[in-house]
Amino acid sequence: METGWQAAGDLETTMIPSLAEATIRSFLDGAIGNAGWASLLAAVVHVALVAGFFGVPAGIFIWAERKISARIQDRLGPTRVGGRFGWLQAPADGLKLLQKEDLAPKAADQILFPMAPYIVVVSSLAAFMFLPFSDGWIAVSLDIGLYLMLAVMSLEVIGVILAGYSSGSKWALFGAMREAAQMVSYEIPMAICVVIPVVAAGSLNLNEIGALQGGWLGNWLIFHDPFTFATFFVYFVCATASCKRAPFDLAEAESELVAGFLTEYSGFRWSFFFLAEYASMFAVCGIATLLFLGGWHTGIPGLDESVQGLRGSSASWPLSWLANVLGFGVFFVKSSLLVCVQIWVRWTLPRLRIDQVMMTCLKYLVPISCTLFLGAVIWPLVLSATTGKTTLLGEPLGERAAPALEIQADTTMTGREGDLP
Amino acid sequence: MSNQPLFWIFALLTCGGAVGVVISQNIVRMAFSLIVSLGSTAGLFFLLEADFVGATQLLVYVGGTLVLLIFGVMLTASGPFQQIRVSPGETFLGAAVGLLLLSVIAFTVIDVEWDTLNAARTEASPGAESGNTARAIGLRLVGIPADHEIGVHEGRGGRTGYLLPFEIVSIHLLVVLVGAAYLARAKRRVADGSTGGEN
Amino acid sequence: METPLAYYLFVGAVLFVSGIVCMATKRNGIAVLMGVELVLNGANVNFVAFAHYTPLGLDGQIVSLFVIVLAAAEAAVALAIALNFYNNHQTIDVDRGDKLRG
Structure with a gap:
């Protein structure tokens, strides 16, 4: 690892630094003897890993949605596929959808109609490139990782609009129009909410933000000040809406629009939309976990330190790999809990009307998030003027930043906000 | 790489x-x-x-x-x-003029000796190789040149940042938002004034 | 070896010329707008390429950021105008807007 924050954000893939960089590439270098091909193959391995992170949680959540919705409605849900609990339900669904005929209506645009699902899936998959699953376990670590992640996820709406428009169906067009209006509007409060913890942490690098929140529970950014606490909930509402989940699923409101932009899709293309929806649920909940809920930290310093201790000796990659897997476990549990809340909300609340959805965003969420932003900026100043500290709970961020980011010891300390003297 | x-x-x-x-x-x-x-x-x-x-x-x-x-x-x-057809004559003319313009620009680009610029860059900014320009852009906006630029620009006196343009742009965006909303709204009032739209 | 600057300039030129031709030949108002976007992007490619290949530093990138933001503003206003045009003429064909009245 080179020094300075340029190294942390190098465009080189740094996923599983010990495994991928040292093992895969050197192994491939030795086996193939051509650096170009070796890095290409390493890239393929990385893509496969990211696709795994993209697909497997999505499959788990599809199963979880079936089980949770069944329990909420006093049913059992899938019980038989794959033995107990129906845990093979999601792959079985996929297999079934794979065999279905790939239909396209006559009125549909023959180029754009088949293309639309890929845009949705690719933009959702690309978001996972910038999501750190554990400390340093990230495909592309950039200084502007969070910004780029939001940018890539905002492309999803284009696929949805094209799907709706190219279907040649009125239902699909209605769904797409609603979807476009809804997603573009909800991006505004969501972006403002995301900026608030970023201002507190002083970084857009998701890995850095995650690393800052080590130590006791009070160090999590959600407990940084009352405004970030409120922001978390506003963000969660916006994130639910931007994933077009109920009660904001106007785009596919089956009681009024048949299935919205999905009406004309069948088989595997339909399942692509489905997969992307669950994957982006995981992605937005992952962002929430990293920004507010401490990322891969358990909130108990002893546990985190022992996990970190495994990483200490970089010579033995299985141990640091294990540390990463443990970190990913913590991260996954937190994100999954948030996803489960989304599922719970979906099966509990009735769907809003489209004008109510827009009103919630423009009349309530945008002003609320702006107020929270102002408050979060002023809070540390007021606090340091009255009590001399910048945080109520936990140590000031600046003190945490030093040990957490020892690679960036002197260069970035000056750039850190939120811990003004 | x-x-x-x-x-x-x-x-x-x-x-x-x-x-x-x-x-x-x-x-x-x-x-x-x-x-x-x-x-x-x-x-x-x-x-x-x-x-x-x-x-x-x-x-x-x-x-x-x-x-x-x-x-x-x-x-x-x-x-x-829905498609609005363009006549073949217009298409042909457009293609001809476009190709002509493209060839003019392309020949200009080829004619210039860009390598000298390249050489100057590698001397001036050895640290500019990474893509992490967010911080540097932010500093540049308030008028602080990035580290590798300080030497280059010393001769030109104090260069201001881009804060004023930035503020103008943000006000401009606000004005545009209001204006666009007004434009899009005014016509709707005319259109369904008789039916009494719900908005 | 590094990609020569001329290649990027050529890409910018293609974008620019496509935009010009698009603006000149299309009769759909929205298509004319798309031409404007292409021209702005051609300029942007040049700005960023020069920022990378010359000792001028980051100014090129900052200017391209301004261009992106202003293009968004321009698109919003132009679309509002296009919608008004459509409302008044029941078409988006710009050649039909030849009567000098609202």
Whole structure:
């Protein structure tokens, strides 16, 4: 690892630094003897890993949605596929959808109609490139990782609009129009909410933000000040809406629009939309976990330190790999809990009307998030003027930043906000 | 690290999308070509180590402006996949003038000796190789040149930052938002004044 | 080896010329707008390329950021105008806007 924050954000893939960089590439270098091909193959391995992170949680959540919705409605849900609990339900669904005929209506645009699902899936998959699953376990670590992640996820709406428009169906067009209006509007409060913890942490690098929140529970950014606490909930509402989940699923409101932009899709293309929806649920909940809920930290310093201790000796990659897997476990549990809340909300609340959805965003969420932003900026100043500290709970961020980011010891300390003297 | 293959992929997609916008007759396909073109332009920006610009291109341009454009397409198409034909003569003339213009620019580009600039850069900014320009851009906005630039610009006296343009742009955006909302709203009031729309 | 600057300039030129031709030949108002976007992007490619290949530093990137933001503003206003045009003429064909009245 080179020094300075340029190294942390190098465009080189740094996923599983010990495994991928040292093992895969050197192994491939030795086996193939051509650096170009070796890095290409390493890239393929990385893509496969990211696709795994993209697909497997999505499959788990599809199963979880079936089980949770069944329990909420006093049913059992899938019980038989794959033995107990129906845990093979999601792959079985996929297999079934794979065999279905790939239909396209006559009125549909023959180029754009088949293309639309890929845009949705690719933009959702690309978001996972910038999501750190554990400390340093990230495909592309950039200084502007969070910004780029939001940018890539905002492309999803284009696929949805094209799907709706190219279907040649009125239902699909209605769904797409609603979807476009809804997603573009909800991006505004969501972006403002995301900026608030970023201002507190002083970084857009998701890995850095995650690393800052080590130590006791009070160090999590959600407990940084009352405004970030409120922001978390506003963000969660916006994130639910931007994933077009109920009660904001106007785009596919089956009681009024048949299935919205999905009406004309069948088989595997339909399942692509489905997969992307669950994957982006995981992605937005992952962002929430990293920004507010401490990322891969358990909130108990002893546990985190022992996990970190495994990483200490970089010579033995299985141990640091294990540390990463443990970190990913913590991260996954937190994100999954948030996803489960989304599922719970979906099966509990009735769907809003489209004008109510827009009103919630423009009349309530945008002003609320702006107020929270102002408050979060002023809070540390007021606090340091009255009590001399910048945080109520936990140590000031600046003190945490030093040990957490020892690679960036002197260069970035000056750039850190939120811990003004 | 050789970026040449990536450059060719993105460059071909960019140019192909741009040409697709011109030759396509279907307005929705034009919009799609435009998305491809602008999206791969963002890829070119990443190759040029301008991460922040590339991300902004994706977020604002592709995710925002183009969605707005497609919205406009939907609202103004009188029928599905409606096309407005252009006469063959106009097409031919347009293609001829376009090729002429392109060849003029291309010859100009080829004629200039760019290597001298290249040499000057490698001496001046050894640290500019990484794409993490977000912090540097932020500092540049308030008038602090990035580390590697200090020596280069010393002779030119104090250069101001871009704070004033930045503020003007933000006010401009606000004005535009209000204006666009007013324009789009005024006509609706005229249109359904008799029926009494719910808005 | 590094991609020569001329290649990027050529891509910018293709974008620019496509935009010009698009603006000149299309009769759909929204398509004319798309041409404007292409021209702006061609300029942007040049700005960023020069920022990378010359000792001028980051100014090129900052200017391209301004261009992106202003393009968004321009698109919003132009679309509002296009919608008004459509409302008044029941078409988006710009050649039909030849009567000098609201």
